[in-house]
Amino acid sequence: MFDSFMNWLKDVKKSRLFPISIIFFLLFSILIHQLFVLQIVNGEQYEKESEYRDEKPRELKSTRGNILDRKGKVLAYDELSYSVTIEDTGELETNEEKNRMIYDLIQLIEEHGDKLDTDFPIKLNENNEFEFTVEGNSLLRFKKDVYSLQASDKLSDEQISISAKEMFHYIRSSTEKSSPKFEIDDSYSEQDALKIMSIRYSLYLNRYHRYDPTTVAVNVSDKTVAAIKENSADLPGVEISQETYRVYKDSKYFAQMLGYTGTINAEELAALDSKERKKYTSTDQIGKKGLEKEYESYLHGEKGKETVVVNESKRVVGVKERVEPTAGNDLYLTIDADLQKQCYDILEKEIAGILLSQINNGMDVGSKGTSGADIKIPIYDVYFSLIDNNSIDISTLNDKDATNLEKKVYKKFQQEQKSVLNKLNTTLAHDYNKSNEASGKNMEEYLNYIYSMLIKKEILISDKIDREDKMYLDYADSKISLSKFLQYALSNNWIDLSKLEIGDEFYSTKELYGKLVDYMKELLLTDIEFSKKLYHTLIYNFELSGTDICLLLYDQGVLKYNEADINKLKSGNISAYNFIRDKIKKLEITPAQLALEPCSGSIVVTDPNTGEVRALVSYPGYDNNKLANSVDAKYYSYLESNSSAPMLNRPLQSASAPGSTFKMLTSVVALEEGVVTPTEKILDKHQFTKIDANNGPKCWSGSSHGKIDISDAIQVSCNYFFYEMGYRLSLDNGEYNSKKGLARIRKYAKMFGLDSKSGIELYEYKPNISTEDSVRSAIGQGNNNYTPAEIARYVTTVANRGTCYDLTIVDKVKDLDGNVLLNNKAKVHNQVNIKDSTWDAVHSGTYKVVNGxxxxxxxxxxxxxxxxxxxxxxxxxxxxxxxHALFVSFAPYEDPEISVSVVIQNGYTSSNAAEVARNVYKYYFKSDSDEKNEKEKEEGVNTPELGTQTYTD
Incomplete structure (x- = not known):
């Protein structure tokens, strides 16, 4: 065998093919070696290198700084969460593919209880009508972006006037190259199309930051995260990212002060200077309200950056050169969080107690219409307030899952609605001649509402109405019917016919009026406010009982389910009247939910020695967690429609006459100008007749205070005494000159800071020193108008005997390493230099007010x-x-540590505000025995201790 092989080998060597075979073998070996190196040794490297297409910079978001109280208690902070982001990877080419993928994404997010976080300027309102969510320059900027124009002034008249509905359909179907091309077909409902559109539009705005993902949902649940990851193959460009979201502790106590964050919009971005603008993209969070907004530059932090490597498909395949972001700085306040919370609770209980003292089991309205001193609240107003203020949601009474009671109530509503619409057929008939007033009380209210609705919806164009026209004047004077007036308005082109969708056809005035009536009735069928008027009629006609209203509170989850209470209501063992009172007493139904009067108030606590604010309380509060990061649209709508106005920062954004709290200032003016001495006594003659012998103003007291000096006048708050001061200050060579008196009052009001805002670092209304009637202005009437914070600065100045501070709620700003970047102190606004005898007289009077x-x-x-x-x-x-009830104060009297100013809007009498201040001092200066005995907090609400005193000092 071996010999045979050797012979074969010799023959091969002699062959002419042998050298060629050797060459091929060597070449093949080299080829195999190269393939091995390429595929095995360096395969991964070459695979990556083959995908290298581009390197792009990408920003890394920072976390916001914390907000803390003066003792270091955290009030606002960032917490890690999961967000859903999307970027256009180019894998989906057609609009149909993109819309379908985004729709599937929305379903995944919403079916697990989460919601979209997109800032789109069009929405469907509660009446299922399209409307813009922005106005003014913001709306013009939105339209400019949609039409891809360089500036808003390039918009045509037609583009400027386009309605929200028309804009929606334009974006939905547009295929123009110069606009967003979404092509959302009719298989999607308007609501779903709007959601798809909101995401597509966010991607469109972010098109120049292609590698910065667009956030579409924040703080999503683990279930949503899992669902998106499971379906990632069908969701190209969709990722789960770990981000932070803003959290507010004990939110209702601090909401108006702290404000909230949200996604930056185009207007906010444009308002930043060029340097600041570089720090933000369209998906960043920014302070929207309150301190979050005012101290944005400190809180925002510095972004990091990284370079991402993208492949041919525009997908990120690597990261290079990463620089970590730097967290924002911490903001420390002068506020004492515990004091703030205690003050809020004290104020809420007092307001609830005032309501309890005035609610009656009948129709008694007390002095309403003749005096604001002793107005009563019928229990039927309370029942209706639960509907009117949306505590009971009437829009859900006919839902598929509505309870039997809800369906029963809705059926009564339908019957009333049908009855009223039938009556309107008569009162709105073409030939109806009776005025609204002559049509009956209920019908008058309905007809007046229809007129206001037409104005509000700009069907009846207010600017076109000639207020001097005889027909308009006749209607205003209740001489002609609404029917006649609207027909006249049609003939004078005061009606916007485009709303009636009549096209180009010709109609007579009578025919047009018929179409207008049909249009109005269609509007009324879906108008929430008109529906509420029908419920008001049902309640006051005893067709909808108080018991039904109370049980609805359980059916709708307003009250926590309580079988015992429900059975008592159903059996009649407890009346609806007593049930409501019990729930108010326990604060299970709050003044904010009722939005009756009173339902709001303010407390400002300051340190007179530093000008620092220790508490800045606004009641009612709200949950700013539901507005931060992404807006809970339903909750925001509830806040906007709530008659108690919870989003209003009342210490800074509500203003009223100071009433008799102004008498301290008048005392200073009178003493310093020498028109009275500290010891001079003046007889209170009750009615002041020196400027009007017949109709001169009277003292609040029914009888004379007798002969009193200036300190006693402050004590008993004698109007007559201070009318006399206003009169004396106005004497000019023996003649009464109101302007002279007002000028003197203004001079000293400026010294106490009453001509400017309080200094607190938030938006505040400007004050107004009275410019009319020096006599009445001397007692705090006239057109004096100040916020509670401005009044608080004034009393702080009185308390410390002359140092008028610009109040502050900001203590310092620190960076992550504890370095102080801002060490803030209240600035001295003015020094009031007056005689010691003047201060002594005023302080003596204020002491007697409380202790005399x-x-x-x-x-x-x-x-x-x-x-x-x-x-x-x-x-x-x-x-x-x-x-309104006011009380301003300071303590201890000998050496003040704090001043407390209380304003209760519509709080009846000043003793109610004084009771609030007393409870604040009781907490602040509590002894060991007080601390051990805190049963009072658990006792619930009590009516005011001094009852319903009706003096109007």
Whole structure:
């Protein structure tokens, strides 16, 4: 065998093919070696290198700084969470593919209880109508972006006037190259199309930052995260990222002060200077309200950056050169969080107690219409308020899962609606001649509402109405019917016919009026406010019982399910009246939910020695967690429609006359200008007749205070005494000159800072020093108008005997390493240099207000372990609303540590505000025995201790 092989080998060597074979073998070996190196040894490297296409910079978001109280308690912070992001990878080419993928993504997010976080300027309102969510320059900027124009002034008249509905359909179907090309077909509902559109539009705005993902949902649940990861193959460009979201502790106590964050919009981005603008993209969070907004530059932090490697398909395949972001700085406040919370709870209980003292089991409205001193609240107003203020949601009464009671109530509503619409057929008939007033009380209200609805919806164009026209004047004077007026309005082109969708056809005025009536009735069928009026009629006609209203609170989850209470209501063992009172007493139904009067108030606590604010309380509050990061649209709508206005920062954004709290200033003016001495006594003649012998203003008291000096005048808050001061200040060579008196008052009001905002680092209304009637202005009436914070600065100046600070709620800003970047102190606004004898007289008067023998409120403060000085005040706004209640104060009297200013809008009488201040001092200066005995907090609400005193000092 071996010999045979050797012979074969010799023959091969002799062959002419042998050299060629060797060459091929060597070449093949080299080829195999190269393939091995390429595929095995360096395969991974070459695979990566083959995908290298481009390197792009990408920003890394930072976390915001914390907000803390003066003791270091955290009030706002960032917490890690999962967000859903999307970027256009180019894998989906057609609009149909993109829309379908985004729709599937939305379903995954919503079916697990999460919601979209997109800032789109069009929405469907509660009546299922399209409307813009922005206005003014923001709306013009949105339209400019949609039409891909360089500037808003390039918009045509037609583009400027396009409606929200028309804009929606334009974006939905547009295939123009110069606009967003979404092509969302009709298989999607309008609501779903709007959601798809909102994401597509966010991607469109972010098209120049292609490698910065667009956030579409924040703080999503683990279930949503898992669902998206499971379906990732069908969701190209969709990722789960770990981000932070803003959290507010004990939110209702601090919401108006802290504000909230949200995704930056185009207007906010444009408002930043060029340097700041570089720090933000369209998906970044920014402070929207409150301190979050005012101290954005400190809180925002510095972004990091990285370079991402993208392949041919535009997918990120690697990261290079990463620089970590730097967290924002921490903001420390002068606020004492515990004091703030205690003050809020005290105020809420007092307001609830006032309501309890005024609610009656009948129709009694007390002094309503004649005086604001003793207005009563019928229980039927309470029942209706639960519907009117949306605590009971009437829009859900006919849902598929509605309870039997909800369906029963809705059936009553339908019957009333049908009845009223039938009556409107008569009163809106072409030949109907009776005025609204002559049509009956209920019908008058309905017809007046229809007129206001037409104005509000700009069907009846207010700017076109000639207010001097005889027909308009006749309608305003209730001489002609609404029917006649609207027909006249049609003939004068005061009606926007485009809303009637009549096209180009010709119609007579009578035919047009018929179409207008049909259109109005269609609107009324879906108008929430008109529906509420029908429920009001049902309640006051006893067709919808108080028991049904109370049970609806359980059916709708407003009250926590309680079988015992429900059975008592159903069996009649407890009346609806007593049930409501019990729930108010326990604060299971709050003044904010009822939005009756009173339902709101303010407390400002300051340190008179530094100008620092220790508490800035606004009642009612709200949950700013539901507005931060992404807006809970339903909750925001509830806040916007809530008549108690919870989003209003009342210490800074509500203003009223100071009432008799102004008498301290008048005392200073009178003493310093020499028109009275500290010891001069003046007889209170009750009615001041020196400027009007017949109709001169009267003192609040029914009888004379007798002969009193200036300190006693402050004590008893004698109007007559201070009318006399206003008169004397106005004498010019023996003649009364109101302007001279007002000028003197203004001079000293400026010294106490009453001509400017309080200094607190948030938006505040400007004050107004009275410019009319020096006599009445001397008692705090006239057109004096100040916020509670401005009044607080004034009393702080009184308390410290002359140093007027610009109040502050900001203490310092620190970076991550504890370095102080901003060390803030209240600035001295002005130094009030007046005689010691003047301060002594004023302080003596304020001491007597609280502690004197003729004090009306001394019993409130008698058991405190600290001496308080203060001044009561009552300000009448309207004869149909309760008076405002004010009390300003400081303690200890000898060496003040704090000043407390309380304003309860429509709080009836100043003693109610004084009771709030007493409870604040009781907490602040609590002794060991007080601390051990905190049963009062658990006792619930009590009516005011001094009852319903009706003096209007």
């Amino acid at each position: 023998p003729r004090s009306s409120i001394s019993s409130l403060f008698s058991k405190l372990n600290v001496k308080v000085a203060g001044k009561t005040g009552t300000a009448q706004e309207s004869k149909s609303k309760p008076n």
